[in-house]
Amino acid sequence: TQLLEQSPQFLSIQEGENLTVYCNSSSVFSSLQWYRQEPGEGPVLLVTVVTGGEVKKLKRLTFQFGDARKDSSLHITAAQPGDTGLYLCAGALESNQGGKLIFGQGTELSVKP
Amino acid sequence: DAGVIQSPRHEVTEMGQEVTLRCKPISGHDYLFWYRQTMMRGLELLIYFNNNVPIDDSGMPEDRFSAKMPNASFSTLKIQPSEPRDSAVYFCASSFRDREYQNQPQHFGDGTRLSIL
Numbered sequence: 001t002q003l004l005e006q007s008p009q010f011l012s013i014q015e016g017e018n019l020t021v022y023c024n025s026s027s028v029f030s031s032l033q034w035y036r037q038e039p040g041e042g043p044v045l046l047v048t049v050v051t052g053g054e055v056k057k058l059k060r061l062t063f064q065f066g067d068a069r070k071d072s073s074l075h076i077t078a079a080q081p082g083d084t085g086l087y088l089c090a091g092a093l094e095s096n097q098g099g100k101l102i103f104g105q106g107t108e109l110s111v112k113p
Numbered sequence: 114d115a116g117v118i119q120s121p122r123h124e125v126t127e128m129g130q131e132v133t134l135r136c137k138p139i140s141g142h143d144y145l146f147w148y149r150q151t152m153m154r155g156l157e158l159l160i161y162f163n164n165n166v167p168i169d170d171s172g173m174p175e176d177r178f179s180a181k182m183p184n185a186s187f188s189t190l191k192i193q194p195s196e197p198r199d200s201a202v203y204f205c206a207s208s209f210r211d212r213e214y215q216n217q218p219q220h221f222g223d224g225t226r227l228s229i230l
Binding site for chain 2: 033103
């Protein structure tokens with residue numbers, strides 16, 4: 001059973017298009033993080049959201065945490081080939097204070113020039 | 114600053130052999146995590162330590178897997194005997210809890226790509 005459902009699993013788009021990746025759960029998270037992973041490397045943190053309804057922007061990337069802190073989304077505007085990679089959401093369960101993160105399955109994004 | 118350092122980067126060995134993966138966390142981090150990543154199952158947490166003590170090893174697949182953290186700057190993940198289904202990329206990550214008891218992001222190493230023939 002996957003605690004954190006991420007969708008879509010694969011996304012192939014043209015440069016300039018917009019896209020949204022979703023992360024959903026029935027569990028409440030005290031915080032949620034988004035990571036990006038490139039081939040041959042480990043995941044690298046993009047952002048952390050901690051407050052229900054919070055919206056954070058990182059250049060062309062917009063991250064939102066659901067009001068109930070059970071879901072999150074990542075929206076990319078005018079995608080570029082450099083955005084290609086694996087995007088992972090990861091949540092810290094409210095019931096677990098031990099530093100453990102639950103990872104989604106990831107979204108493999110390919111942006112073609 | 115040095116990040117999380119893992120070795121080796123690649124390991125190819127025959128089934129039945131013992132495999133030892135190594136990790137040096139970021140200095141000052143008190144949490145250390147071992148993950149396994151495959152196409153089928155994504156990123157799975159195997160075990161994590163806090164202040165060198167194993168906290169949760171429920172993700173360790175079976176008794177063939179073991180992990181140790183003898184001190185704050187070193188950890189190993191051992192597979193004995195190895196099997197082809199253990200082939201995956203293994204990541205080590207570290208983090209710390211700040212003064213407000215908020216868990217900071219996990220910093221990942223570049224992984225060990227393990228192939229068991």
